Amino acid sequence: MRPAAAAEDPKLTGSQHDQRVTKRERVLTLLSRPEGASIAEMMQATNWRQHSVRGFLAGTVKKRLGFVLTSSIAAGDVRRYHIKARRGR
Template structure:
């Protein structure tokens, strides 16, 4: 099992075996949203879990990998289990893309008036040192954006992304 599953996947699968009769309902505290989906998709792609209705359950193959007996279902329960069909793009609808905190910062800094550290802190929910780190590390160094710092008397320092010559035309 150790070469087939990551440590987090092992914890999730073993919790499902021991606590929820094979249903995945729990994730470690540090795993949220997109990471949960990646873990589920990884396990599903290896046929270790299958979606049944709104829930993910361990498959017989998963129990074989764990060297554990799979729980049995009564025939009536098997008849009630819906078959999962992955929705097509048209059925799933046009969900708006999730806006990241990095994108929120870029949007605020792209305005003509730019944004101050307190504005960026309010928009992202980050502390001051995190906002400053994102400005200098992620936006400047990693993304290569040119950020202008403006200090006017009696107000907070304002930052904004300078438009390059190809963006301004």
């Protein structure tokens, strides 16, 4: 057996590996929608707890990736988060 073959995930073929979507990509997709996303929607998409979602928003989305993260709350609705274009660096 080749060493490289042992390192590959046997469950994923070439096309499946290319189509794998990370939790980070899921959250960024939700935040990019015109209506944005609530904490509950992000928790459901990633199976993270609330504090993990908030930490991801502050640490990764804002600081590491440099997106402008905004939040809004409509009357009788939950707080929704949305990302805008990246900040200039």
